[in-house]
Amino acid sequence: MADQFHVGLDVLTGERPLMAHSPAAVRQPAPEAGRTFYMETFGCQMNVHDSEKVAGVLLRRGYRQVDTPEAAALVLYNTCSIREKAAQKVFSRLGQFKAGSDGSKVIGVLGCVAQQEGEQIFERAPWVSLVCGSASYRKLPELLAELEAGNRRVTGLDTDTDETFETEITRRDNPFRAYLTIIEGCDKACAYCVVPFTRGPERSRSSASVLEEVRQLADVGYSEVQLLGQTVNSYRDPSRRISFAELLVAVSEVPGIRRVRFTTSHPRDFHRDIVEAIDSIPALCDHVHLPVQSGSTRILRAMQRTYTREEYLEKLAMIRAARRPISVTTDIIVGFPGETDQDFADTLSLLDLAQYDGVFSFKYSPRPNTPAISMADPIPEEEKGRRLAVLQERQRRIQTARNEALVGQTFEVLVDGQSRKENQWAGRTSSNRVLNFSSPQENLLGHYVQVKVARAGPNSLVGERVI
Numbered sequence: 001m002a003d004q005f006h007v008g009l010d011v012l013t014g015e016r017p018l019m020a021h022s023p024a025a026v027r028q029p030a031p032e033a034g035r036t037f038y039m040e041t042f043g044c045q046m047n048v049h050d051s052e053k054v055a056g057v058l059l060r061r062g063y064r065q066v067d068t069p070e071a072a073a074l075v076l077y078n079t080c081s082i083r084e085k086a087a088q089k090v091f092s093r094l095g096q097f098k099a100g101s102d103g104s105k106v107i108g109v110l111g112c113v114a115q116q117e118g119e120q121i122f123e124r125a126p127w128v129s130l131v132c133g134s135a136s137y138r139k140l141p142e143l144l145a146e147l148e149a150g151n152r153r154v155t156g157l158d159t160d161t162d163e164t165f166e167t168e169i170t171r172r173d174n175p176f177r178a179y180l181t182i183i184e185g186c187d188k189a190c191a192y193c194v195v196p197f198t199r200g201p202e203r204s205r206s207s208a209s210v211l212e213e214v215r216q217l218a219d220v221g222y223s224e225v226q227l228l229g230q231t232v233n234s235y236r237d238p239s240r241r242i243s244f245a246e247l248l249v250a251v252s253e254v255p256g257i258r259r260v261r262f263t264t265s266h267p268r269d270f271h272r273d274i275v276e277a278i279d280s281i282p283a284l285c286d287h288v289h290l291p292v293q294s295g296s297t298r299i300l301r302a303m304q305r306t307y308t309r310e311e312y313l314e315k316l317a318m319i320r321a322a323r324r325p326i327s328v329t330t331d332i333i334v335g336f337p338g339e340t341d342q343d344f345a346d347t348l349s350l351l352d353l354a355q356y357d358g359v360f361s362f363k364y365s366p367r368p369n370t371p372a373i374s375m376a377d378p379i380p381e382e383e384k385g386r387r388l389a390v391l392q393e394r395q396r397r398i399q400t401a402r403n404e405a406l407v408g409q410t411f412e413v414l415v416d417g418q419s420r421k422e423n424q425w426a427g428r429t430s431s432n433r434v435l436n437f438s439s440p441q442e443n444l445l446g447h448y449v450q451v452k453v454a455r456a457g458p459n460s461l462v463g464e465r466v467i
């Protein structure tokens, strides 16, 4: 069984065609012969967006992106190490590629596995030439110059930096929703999590720089932006000019911007001013991703999450008290060391109380360097699997009921998918639900349309366009 269960993905969304709509088209040098790169990305939205920025750096240096590793002179893997399986995938990909590599290519490992494993990657995969973690991406132009000069072992592994990764151009993949990092790294210390080690300390971008990029995005036609950070709401403007909630408001006031999203929020730093901003500004999407991780205060304490079950439920009550219904999604880990049947039952009862619109659920995976790796009383894999299945089934029923309650309502969607079947489209509501509908009109991609919900499943809605 897949270890993720969430609102959203369905048959249509994987088929997004790319539009000719790229800020990277601005003053790009002509590609030089032989300077080709292929990049594959694993992991979270921050990694996806980092890859877009890395692609911008490469295009700026005259590289051209190609679709297969075979066709590329430079092959980059932007990696994730959040769970063991994710990290293993990277080494199996590197292993597969070894066979095809005759030394004529430069292979690079970027991202969280690069930061975590460092130079050991050269030992496990000696055909790798570049190892660079996300906190060192500002050094990429230098590292690339070294590779181009023929150096075969190049690393960027510092994390003790205040700097953020801002580039002259970013080659965005998604033509409808533009990602934008506003805070990098993480200063929380959740006992299970590698991110503070792999992404370094928390660094916020200046609000002036964020707003400038939003204006540029609006200029090239984006109407939806998603502000990113591992703890996005811990954002602190280095110039101390504005708070996170004020930044949300300022972004939503940029002419041309119709939708503003942000992810991921940490419950500890989630305050009333964010709810008030969403309540009063329609452009701020009515969706909050607020990971709870467990419904048991005992386990939350062991996880070092810095809030109790009751405190989390208070934050939730604050969101539910908004005048505008706000959709809430979460992340949950089952089988954390020492999780008893009672702790797990507490998580299930929290699901009933919270009534989430989507849950990403995971089996606990022990990770290097983290405090939890040495905790006693590990839960057997089969038991973790059983708990995950129980949790997912419980949530499936909740989501089905919540989505069915939307039948008959009309929502505005931004159309971002087209099915191979004629006249079938997919859009996202402000609450981030997938709403599929049929319409004979040609090319609706990128348009906002009104759709009335006719049917509902646990992960998506089906409706009719309202003209």
Ligand code: SAH
Binding pocket: 082, 083, 192, 193, 194, 195, 229, 230, 231, 264, 265, 266, 291, 293, 331, 332, 333, 362, 363, 364, 365, 366, 367
């Ligand atoms: N910064 C975000 C999410 C980080 S990673 C936050 O604080 O919520 C995304 C999710 O992966 C986490 O919310 C958590 O549910 C899960 N995760 C992180 N480390 C994990 C581990 N060692 N085992 C299983 N799941 C993990």
Ligand code: SF4
Binding pocket: 186, 187, 188, 189, 190, 193, 194, 195, 196, 230, 231, 266
């Ligand atoms: Fe990991 Fe916790 Fe930071 Fe999220 S807040 S990235 S779970 S350490």
Ligand code: F3S
Binding pocket: 042, 043, 044, 045, 046, 047, 079, 080, 081, 082, 111, 112, 194, 195, 198, 199
């Ligand atoms: Fe993975 Fe790193 Fe993101 S570990 S989830 S790619 S921050």
